[in-house]
Amino acid sequence: MSAQQRRIRVLMGKPGLCGHDRGIALVVMALRDAGMEVIYSGRHNSPESLVEVALQEDVDVLGVSILSGGHLGLCERIARLLRERNVDDIVFLAGGFIPPEDIPQLKAMGVREVFRDDARLEDIVRFVEKAARERVAA
């Protein structure tokens, strides 16, 4: 049986009450156009449901978009849940309106990379491709 090409699977969602969804929509489309299978779970996801969905969908990457503050608390909870469910091999990314001084703290929690409002879509795509490839190889 001829094997299907393995595709990078990404879950993108918005935890918390933040309703800004223009940025995440652009990222979702850029990843799709780069050949990835992108699950978009919409707005107002709880950290618990994001992690459960990431597990059920067996994704390589979980990306969250947060513009209304609250990123420190939300990302910490998501990272902790990923560890608790033994799925912290999933690459965890965050993006949106995030002050640069918060980035070291986010990374210490387990966020692999942070893309601020000046991020270029090409750079995001390239990073996701690389991180997903490394995860599969690991």
Add this chain to the structure above:
Amino acid sequence: MKRAAANPSRRNVHPGRNSAQAIAVTAPNTTLPAGILQGDRRAIARAISEVENETAAGDAIIRGIHAHLGHALVLGITGPPGGGKSTLVSELIGAFTRRGRSVAVVAVDPSSPFSGGALLGDRIRMERHALAERVFIRSLASRGHLGGLSRAVFRVVDVLDAAGFETIIVETVGAGQSEVEIADIADIRVVVCPPGLGDDIQAIKAGILEIADIFVVSKCDLPLADRTELELNYLVGLRPDRSRQPRILRVTATTGEGTAELADAIDAMAGACGRRREERLRERMRRMIAQEAGDAVRQRLHGVESAKLDELCAALGRGELRHEDAVAAAIRLAANGGA
């Protein structure tokens, strides 16, 4: 429900991370199937990826679970793009879990023919069930497969069946008329018809009319729903086989109106599904054997050193042998190990 499967209170929800990785790499043929049969969510999720990617591990998984198939009721949901399929599926998840059943969903969305990528958006409409204990939802991309499903969807349904989910709902990509593949996979086929399709309802009838067990007039809060129901009544009346008349039901999935009646109709049909399921399982086994037999023949014919096969090929090249005869002779050769 025959096993502890799909019941998180009785199963190993947290396999050690390292053991889960070892499962995928070292012994997929024994441990992943075991995890599936126990209803372990991570094992189920990984197994679906393996069968979807058509890996050797995926083949091994299917071999490891084939004796545990045929228990789930498989429900197919099809209909035009944007017709309200996913919203209806979400309602059905609620209805069946309220009736005490475990539910798995396979939702297929189209892959882009250009990039090969896909936006899998069906589950947005089902998000309220994301944390439900006995619900498992998986999104699949069609990956270039025509027919409304993906090539691997049969095997994905098998994994969920083996995992013990009592009801498996398969949502096709938005279908027009020729995508009747759902008929091969589902015990009960539901065709969703939103109001205001106009002449398209005529187009739908071509393939889908024949396969529908239940027509759902969706979005019944919209003004043209009455007309859609009338047209469906008319079209159903044209069906030649009067012994299998489909039901026509009205549902407004956004308010939940009509959902219970739809679940009742499905339950009523489920009882009579035994035979169809038996046939489907037999058909499924035949498909599996045919596929693997084809692979085996191909492998032997490519791999073996055989003077007879060389002779056969030369004769075919010289035009001394008819094509069909050469193929028949080659199959015999392969069966005898190339001798």
